[in-house]
Amino acid sequence: MSMTIRLNGNTETVEANLTVLGLLTRLGIDPQRRGLALAMNGALVPRRTWSEATIAAGADVEIVQPLQGG
Amino acid sequence: MGDTLIIGGRSLNSRLLIGSAGYPNQQVMLDAIVASGAEVVTVSIRRISLSGYSESLVDVLANRYLLLPNTAGCATARDAVLTARLARESLETDWIKLEVIGDRETLYPDVEELLKAAAELVTDGFVVLPYCNDDPVTCRKLADLGCAAVMPLGAPIGSGLGLCNPRAIELICTQSAVPVILDAGIGTASDAALALELGCAGVLLNTAIAKARQPVAMAAAMRAAVEAGRDAHRAGRIPKRLHADPSSPQLGLIGS
Numbered sequence: 268m269s270m271t272i273r274l275n276g277n278t279e280t281v282e283a284n285l286t287v288l289g290l291l292t293r294l295g296i297d298p299q300r301r302g303l304a305l306a307m308n309g310a311l312v313p314r315r316t317w318s319e320a321t322i323a324a325g326a327d328v329e330i331v332q333p334l335q336g337g
Numbered sequence: 338m339g340d341t342l343i344i345g346g347r348s349l350n351s352r353l354l355i356g357s358a359g360y361p362n363q364q365v366m367l368d369a370i371v372a373s374g375a376e377v378v379t380v381s382i383r384r385i386s387l388s389g390y391s392e393s394l395v396d397v398l399a400n401r402y403l404l405l406p407n408t409a410g411c412a413t414a415r416d417a418v419l420t421a422r423l424a425r426e427s428l429e430t431d432w433i434k435l436e437v438i439g440d441r442e443t444l445y446p447d448v449e450e451l452l453k454a455a456a457e458l459v460t461d462g463f464v465v466l467p468y469c470n471d472d473p474v475t476c477r478k479l480a481d482l483g484c485a486a487v488m489p490l491g492a493p494i495g496s497g498l499g500l501c502n503p504r505a506i507e508l509i510c511t512q513s514a515v516p517v518i519l520d521a522g523i524g525t526a527s528d529a530a531l532a533l534e535l536g537c538a539g540v541l542l543n544t545a546i547a548k549a550r551q552p553v554a555m556a557a558a559m560r561a562a563v564e565a566g567r568d569a570h571r572a573g574r575i576p577k578r579l580h581a582d583p584s585s586p587q588l589g590l591i592g593s
Contacts, residue, residue, distance in 0.1 A: 274387070275384040275385070275387060276384070294387060296385070300393070301393060301395045301396060301399070302393045302394070302395035302396075302399075302427045302428065303385070303427065304382070304423040304424070304426040304427035305423075305426075306419055306422075306423055309415070309419060310419070311419070311422040311423060311426055313426060314426060329384065329423075330384065330385050330387075331382050331383060331384055331385060331423050331427065332382070332383070332385045332393050332395070332427060333380040333381065333382060333383075333393060333394045333395055333404065333406060333424075333427055333428060334380065334381050334382070334383040334394060335356075335357045335358035335359070335360075335366075335380065335381065335394065336356060336357060336358050336379050336380045336381025336382075336406070336407050336409055337356030337357075337358045337359070337379055337381075337407070337409065337494070337495075337543030337544065
């Protein structure tokens with residue numbers, strides 16, 4: 268089973284029942300990486316919940332980090 | 338000595354807060370930050386690149402400076418609040434430079450959304466430093482909401498026009514119950530000095546250093562200007578007069 272989600276503004280097809288941690292792994296992003304933060308459907312998903320938080324079909328996921336800024 | 342800037346219970350020895358964007362390269366940025374003497378460095382929160390690893394600013398800055406994340410580019414209270422929460426998670430800091438932009442062309446703040454976001458973030462435990470208009474009423478409302486400082490613009494972001502309305506900035510400084518940080522519009526060192534002379538507790542700037550012909554030298558100049566402006570403010574400028582007032586004695590003049 269696969270599903271469609273929005274990931275950083277783009278539409279992506281991923282397997283169903285994916286956790287946040289699973290998504291990061293799938294994307295090749297080290298979940299321990301400093302500065303990483305993630306929101307789903309307009310709400311912060313705290314790092315400590317990444318291994319349990321599941322991503323529903325149609326979810327809007329934003330993965331961010333600090334960049335240069337004024 | 339003993340003249341520290343206190344924001345949100347934290348003492349800062351430098352009254353210059355500096356941005357991390359727009360430098361010719363990362364080494365120049367790092368050298369400029371050192372030359373500026375700043376302890377607080379602003380960063381933005383942006384989507385990560387999914388196409389490969391890019392070195393995070395946290396890796397190069399976080400151990401040496403207090404990183405102040407911003408909500409730059411957010412146009413609604415909702416987006417700004419979410420960005421602030423992402424920033425808190427990302428950088429493990431409660432500090433947030435709150436920007437809610439009302440117009441993408443001029444980058445003026447949307448005051449209505451700014452106040453809404455500030456209220457929500459203060460309630461949520463953030464140390465809120467809002468970028469705002471040079472309007473004493475808006476600044477007072479932000480302070481009343483519990484913001485740790487107010488950061489009125491001197492001129493539009495990145496314009497380098499200096500302090501377009503020094504009387505308003507001075508009035509805000511006179512009335513404000515929280516530190517006033519002049520944010521945006523600084524073009525050169527004298528602008529920064531003027532801000533401190535008028536009573537600002539500090540200045541936050543980015544472009545004036547990053548886009549200077551020699552960013553590191555300009556950072557040093559800004560540091561000196563901020564210190565001189567602060568010293569002059571504390572020393573107390575003389576009242577302005579409409580006409581001359583001789584400084585040499587009038588008595589004992591030969592030929593009289």
